[in-house]
Amino acid sequence: xxxxxxxxxxxxxxxxxxxxxxxxxxxxxxxxxxxxxxxxxxxxxxxxxxxxxxxxxxxxxxxxxxxxxxxxxxxxxxxxxxxxxxxxxxxxxxxxxxxxxxxxxxxxxxxxxxxxxxxxxxxxxxxxxxxxxxxxxxxxxxxxxxxxxxxxxxxxxxxxxxxxxxxxxxxxxxxxxxxxxxxxxxxxxxxxxxxxxxxxxxxxxxxxxxxxxxxxxxxxxxxxxx
Amino acid sequence: xxxxxxxxxxxxxxxxxxxxxxxxxxxxxxxxxxxxxxxxxxxxxxxxxxxxxxxxxxxxxxxxxxxxxxxxxxxxxxxxxxxxxxxxxxxxxxxxxxxxxxxxxxxxxxxxxxxxxxxxxxxxxxxxxxxxxxxxxxxxxxxxxxxxxxxxxxxxxxxxxxxxxxxxxxxxxxxxxxxxxxxxxxxxxxxxxx
Numbered sequence: 001x002x003x004x005x006x007x008x009x010x011x012x013x014x015x016x017x018x019x020x021x022x023x024x025x026x027x028x029x030x031x032x033x034x035x036x037x038x039x040x041x042x043x044x045x046x047x048x049x050x051x052x053x054x055x056x057x058x059x060x061x062x063x064x065x066x067x068x069x070x071x072x073x074x075x076x077x078x079x080x081x082x083x084x085x086x087x088x089x090x091x092x093x094x095x096x097x098x099x100x101x102x103x104x105x106x107x108x109x110x111x112x113x114x115x116x117x118x119x120x121x122x123x124x125x126x127x128x129x130x131x132x133x134x135x136x137x138x139x140x141x142x143x144x145x146x147x148x149x150x151x152x153x154x155x156x157x158x159x160x161x162x163x164x165x166x167x168x169x170x171x172x173x174x175x176x177x178x179x180x181x182x183x184x185x186x187x188x189x190x191x192x193x194x195x196x197x198x199x200x201x202x203x204x205x206x207x208x209x210x211x212x213x214x215x216x217x218x219x220x221x222x223x224x225x226x
Numbered sequence: 227x228x229x230x231x232x233x234x235x236x237x238x239x240x241x242x243x244x245x246x247x248x249x250x251x252x253x254x255x256x257x258x259x260x261x262x263x264x265x266x267x268x269x270x271x272x273x274x275x276x277x278x279x280x281x282x283x284x285x286x287x288x289x290x291x292x293x294x295x296x297x298x299x300x301x302x303x304x305x306x307x308x309x310x311x312x313x314x315x316x317x318x319x320x321x322x323x324x325x326x327x328x329x330x331x332x333x334x335x336x337x338x339x340x341x342x343x344x345x346x347x348x349x350x351x352x353x354x355x356x357x358x359x360x361x362x363x364x365x366x367x368x369x370x371x372x373x374x375x376x377x378x379x380x381x382x383x384x385x386x387x388x389x390x391x392x393x394x395x396x397x398x399x400x401x402x403x404x405x406x407x408x409x410x411x412x413x414x415x416x417x418x419x420x
Binding site: 013017021022069071097099151154190207208215219223 | 371
């Protein structure tokens, strides 16, 4: 039993090695903020012939995100509409580990065609009226690259449930689940393996009492009395 | 000799920090599985009280007075002076938080107490970090640092122990390659995704 448990403890630990290091480093960063976040911006534009016919702002934002091929969560608090004399504007935000986007969609308002020929200037009185072109929607995507440390911080406990997430992120969610169970198993198996070492029992019990027991008391105290 | 020393460091560090490591992984599991426990809005109680305070009108003086007079317990958050002249003080601890808003005139305070359910209490334990906010919470931050460093220590000492304990290393190298490869690929993917 012990040799098998030791092997599982060893090899399962090796499988989770990078995850534990990432956990440890990101946790230290949460406390000490030694990782610098970047804020590099870039902008690109494209046009769309037609927008999805969706009335709900959140659903429209998600549809446009998918049309633009972006990955991440839409941000309800960044979603807004406005208008000027000749244009309608729709803005929304998308966020994911490593990048944030603000997308602005500019749509022309409906153009009213001129129907009365008498209002045309004399030089154009007999010129044919050109067909109106289908409105073009101009989309500006402003992206902010947030850097390596934001990715490291986000992967800390990242469940992988992100819209349009690829295979790697789904694999990461499975890896997260696995590592949690490996750590819990390692605590139990490590304690069991320790019981075989009679020379270390006293030290082990002292550390469990003082450290683990003290930690538990600290948590209880904070929870009950703060 | 070195092997035994590193094995003892690996073992004793785990025992000493067992409660924190266990708490972070259990609460973390609850956080990533959002439907595991019920997620409810906090129960709030608000009191509007007269403030008989004659001291200095500074953030530190107000905070000390509020804690003594109204028994507001928890990690002190940075106070906020609002545009209307009022002061907002917040105290947080897992399961319970307080918000105290002193009016611009300084003659009244509105205290809101929020009580969280189990899930949010666990999340509160997990997310409580940073120094400042009182001695108790600085001790907590030290324990947070130790638990974080311990994860790195367990990994590095564990790799050393595996290498010296086993004669055949192929499986171990493959597992390490898989582990670091997946992490590096995921980070690279997120950094390069358009």
